[in-house]
Amino acid sequence: MTDTDLVRQLISRLARLDGDAGRSEGLNPAQSMALEYLARANKFSRQPSHVAEYMGSTRGTISQTLKALREKGLIAEVRSETDRRSVSYELTSRGRTILAQSNALNSAFNELSAKELSQLERSLQVVLNTSLRSNGLKPFGVCKTCTHFAPRTEGGFCNLLSLPLERSETEKLCVENA
Amino acid sequence: MTDTDLVRQLISRLARLDGDAGRSEGLNPAQSMALEYLARANKFSRQPSHVAEYMGSTRGTISQTLKALREKGLIAEVRSETDRRSVSYELTSRGRTILAQSNALNSAFNELSAKELSQLERSLQVVLNTSLRSNGLKPFGVCKTCTHFAPRTEGGFCNLLSLPLERSETEKLCVENA
């Protein structure tokens, strides 16, 4: 029983508590996670394959999860105009409402000081990025932190997609983040 | 998008990566967690109802999970001699082998210094205990940290069960921990 084993088990238990929070709203952990991802991802990163990559799952599985969320009226399909195979999802107003309600774990974090919380965030981020890299998975960081991002007075610019970004976009998750 | 939301999402992603580690051994996250719990719990805390409490699940669900682990030959049933309803489980040698192999996330923690790791452990423990308390769940801490524990030169003594504890027992999880 090492220290890292202990931390791993703490993380597992916390994730279970957190995932169970959405159950009262009729969501299981996978559905909560997909909904949260869609809420945080930018408009280039809301396709089924992106959700699958983020969650470390397969397109087939995520197809089912998105179908469940769609039938519950929490997300809506947006078809691409340039690629007729491509589908994107966005939260309905009901989806946003549900999401805001399922944050049971949040109050527990108040026990930590602002400094402890930011230290916690940094440590978890380091461990996550290392694991993702060693498993060949994408980081899905926010635009601001990306190597393709160039800051502008208002918002920024993505050098990979050659597109200007509004300020709100720069806070969102992106598949292309590197 | 608050800081606590971010930390929650980091925890979810890490837990998924960690849970998936056992899949190559043919275990799903729930099975991994139950196996890890049984490996860490003391002999008074290895009954199906204890596993259910630890995992925040129901006896019915855990009954199925334990059945799967039993059929895979990773745990063995031990019937109580004093209460014929009661069943307890312990790891087989095969179970211990499998458990030792499924620790994919561990190397990522090497990125953190010893100090950062212990700080991380402390913060997570605080948040977990707060959440558990506010949800009316048991902490499942190790004997050493329990209010019923009295240290002795070799091991200790449990004032609740009025039983001496070997040194190795004092490092194990207990249902009665308070």
Added chain:
DNA sequence: TGACATAGTATCGACTCGAAACTATCAGGT
């Protein structure tokens, strides 16, 4: 000897999950 609590199991329906097969669409080369 009840009445009731407790330990565990079985079953149901909705869902996850990986794997594999499948459809539709797009892109490159000839």
Added chain:
DNA sequence: ACCTGATAGTTTCGAGTCGATACTATGTCA
């Protein structure tokens, strides 16, 4: 224009989770 192959999503399968409910067997207390 045509064929080939890649890509985006969906469907289906079997094993399993999960909560809820109903069930059996055993223990406890009056």
